[in-house]
Every structure is written in structure tokens, then in C-alpha cells.
Amino acid sequence: xxxxxxxxxxxxxxxxxxxxxxxxxxxxxxxxxxxxxxxxxxxxxxxxxxxxxxxxxxxxxxxxxxxxxxxxxxxxxxxxxxxxxxxxxxx
Numbered sequence: 001x002x003x004x005x006x007x008x009x010x011x012x013x014x015x016x017x018x019x020x021x022x023x024x025x026x027x028x029x030x031x032x033x034x035x036x037x038x039x040x041x042x043x044x045x046x047x048x049x050x051x052x053x054x055x056x057x058x059x060x061x062x063x064x065x066x067x068x069x070x071x072x073x074x075x076x077x078x079x080x081x082x083x084x085x086x087x088x089x090x091x
Contacts, residue, residue: 004032006032006033006034006061007031007032007033007034008033008034008036009021009033009034009035009036010035010036010037011035011036011037011038011046011049011053012038014049014052016028016033016035023049023053024052024056025056026056028053028056029056029058030058031058031059032057032058032059033053033057033059033060034062034063035053035060035062035063036062036063036065037050037062037063037064037065038065039064045064045066045071045074045075047074050062050064050075050078050079050080051078051079053080054078054079054081055079059081059082060080060081060082061081061082062075062080062082062083063083063084063086064083064084064086065086066086067085067086069085072085
């Protein structure tokens, strides 16, 4: 049985790096991806981008850089299949 590879990206604006793939690019449709959202304390989650990624990928795992359970639930409600909670993120 083949193991599906998980591609790892960082969300920068509406692009995924390092490959500079737009979040609505059809190449993502059949992929399982892990997306890290790099943000500083007080910067809100990019809700529309997370929603677009969840709609445009086969399986979205997101690390929203948060220790807040509310933001984790927000990501799940936006369509992410899995969400990380980061104990190292500042409250």
C-alpha cells in the first residue's frame, strides 16, 4: 500500500511557499498538505485563505501558531481536517 506524501508549506499572503503556489491552484486538489501560518501575537487568522485552502485540497492540516482552543475550532469549522495547537505560541 502506497503512503500518501504530505507536502509542507508556509502561507504567505495568498501563496504557499516554498513553491509559490496560489491557494486556489488546481494542482492542490488531490493533495494532502500541511500549512504553517506564521504570524505575530495579535494578528488575526487569515480566515478566507484557510477556507479557500480547505475547499481546494484533499486534506488540509494547519498550524495556525496559536495556543487558543477557539482558533483551533475556527480552523476546523473552516474545513481543516487536522489542526495543531502550539504550546510555544504566546497567548
